[in-house]
Amino acid sequence: MIRAIFASVLAVVVTSVGAVAQSRDAVSFEAPETVELAMVVTMLSELDPGGQSVQRSGPYAEAVTAHFAPHTDHPLFEALGDSFNLPRLAGNAADFAFNEEGQIIEIDDTGSLWGDTDGDLFRRHLALLQDFADQSDFLAFYEAQQPVYNAALSDLQAQTDSAGMTAWLEDNFTARPGPMRIIVSPLIDGFNWGTLFKPQTRIWVAPPVGGTPASEKSDYDRVNDGYSVFTELDHSYVNPATTLILDQVEPGFSQLDVWAGQGTGARAYATAELQFNEYMTWAVYLMYAADQLPAEAFGELKEEFVSFMVDRRGFIAFDDFADEALRLFQSGMTAEETMPVLAAWARDYVDVVE
Numbered sequence: 001m002i003r004a005i006f007a008s009v010l011a012v013v014v015t016s017v018g019a020v021a022q023s024r025d026a027v028s029f030e031a032p033e034t035v036e037l038a039m040v041v042t043m044l045s046e047l048d049p050g051g052q053s054v055q056r057s058g059p060y061a062e063a064v065t066a067h068f069a070p071h072t073d074h075p076l077f078e079a080l081g082d083s084f085n086l087p088r089l090a091g092n093a094a095d096f097a098f099n100e101e102g103q104i105i106e107i108d109d110t111g112s113l114w115g116d117t118d119g120d121l122f123r124r125h126l127a128l129l130q131d132f133a134d135q136s137d138f139l140a141f142y143e144a145q146q147p148v149y150n151a152a153l154s155d156l157q158a159q160t161d162s163a164g165m166t167a168w169l170e171d172n173f174t175a176r177p178g179p180m181r182i183i184v185s186p187l188i189d190g191f192n193w194g195t196l197f198k199p200q201t202r203i204w205v206a207p208p209v210g211g212t213p214a215s216e217k218s219d220y221d222r223v224n225d226g227y228s229v230f231t232e233l234d235h236s237y238v239n240p241a242t243t244l245i246l247d248q249v250e251p252g253f254s255q256l257d258v259w260a261g262q263g264t265g266a267r268a269y270a271t272a273e274l275q276f277n278e279y280m281t282w283a284v285y286l287m288y289a290a291d292q293l294p295a296e297a298f299g300e301l302k303e304e305f306v307s308f309m310v311d312r313r314g315f316i317a318f319d320d321f322a323d324e325a326l327r328l329f330q331s332g333m334t335a336e337e338t339m340p341v342l343a344a345w346a347r348d349y350v351d352v353v354e
Contacts, residue, residue, distance in 0.1 A: 027162040027180045031149040033098050033142050035204075037133055038090035038122060039187040040064055040141075044072050046082035053086055055189040055206070060148050064141075064187070071136040076128040084121055087193050087204075092122040094183060094202055102139055104130050152184050152207035160229050161214040161222055168288055169237045172335035177236035182229065194232035203232040220297045223289045227305070231285050237336075238280045242273060245340050249276045252346030258353055264314020276343070279318060282309055283325035283342075284335045290326060302326075320349065 043054050043064055055061055080089070095108045104126060122129065133139065162182070170176070181202045188206040195202045205228050214222050242249060253259060253272035260266035260275065269275045286305065290298050302322070309318040324345050328338040 034093040034096045038093040039185040060186040089121040158213040173237035175240040248343040261314035261316045266314035287329045
């Protein structure tokens with residue numbers, strides 16, 4: 001089943017910046033303390049009650065509630081309110097770590113998420129986050145929950161063919177994004193997102209619940225189960241390629257009504273560049289799947305994901321876009337080579353449908 005999206009075995013070790021499962025293919029799987037602090041705060045807040053952004057059920061969520069319930073009147077929650085942006089809190093938390101004295105310190109000055117320092121909720125509320133962590137004895141809770149984090153990391157790494165994904169992407173794109181951090185929290189539910197910070201890409205995903213290692217899965221399950229990681233990884237390749245042809249993308253994709261349904265999540269991608277990146281990201285996933293699967297199995301998967309994109313996310317022209325992208329790819333083009341051709345196709349498509 002496809003998760004709803006609003007907006008991927010070596011030994012697991014514990015370091016000063018949290019649980020990390022290192023991978024030989026330049027992809028690390030991590031559960032940083034500061035990110036988990038942000039996710040705990042989010043779970044205890046009034047953000048998205050009953051929604052799918054945050055996991056609020058299950059044994060781990062129950063452990064969070066039991067430990068932190070006496071601290072839900074902390075001023076931090078009033079300061080955040082009930083409609084804050086989750087990536088601006090938990091996403092920016094990855095720039096920080098706890099030092100040996102339990103103080104939250106900055107470890108990465110690359111810049112706030114989306115270049116928006118004013119919207120950086122972790123940085124803005126750093127003093128309150130520190131006080132909440134101190135008052136609630138967060139680090140003791142985090143240490144006690146190491147088996148949960150380590151199991152999530154090792155399960156995700158075992159179940160994700162990150163080496164195969166990155167090898168395929170590097171065969172199809174010229175960009176080389178460098179090290180990638182896949183950040184996991186048991187409290188992330190259906191909300192996955194990524195950032196393209198230099199020198200590393202960061203991807204936030206929900207951990208799997210049980211499951212079979214990628215090496216033991218059928219090809220269909222390996223590709224289908226890996227979509228959430230792949231479609232964040234490939235942004236690191238698609239987005240830089242888009243910037244090189246943005247003048248070709250804008251004439252077609254600036255017509256938002258053609259590409260994004262009214263009142264749908266797709267409208268959040270409010271520029272031609274963002275729309276094209278999202279269309280391409282998922283079209284590239286289908287290209288990858290077409291390379292991995294026999295025709296009948298691929299047809300089944302394509303139908304499922306086209307429905308997901310059109311009916312559930314609101315990218316209303318994805319069916320036609322994906323068909324053209326696959327036609328070009330299967331004619332012998334690399335994924336990156338299809339992009340300027342698809343930008344030109346989109347200009348003609350707009351003229352036809354308007």
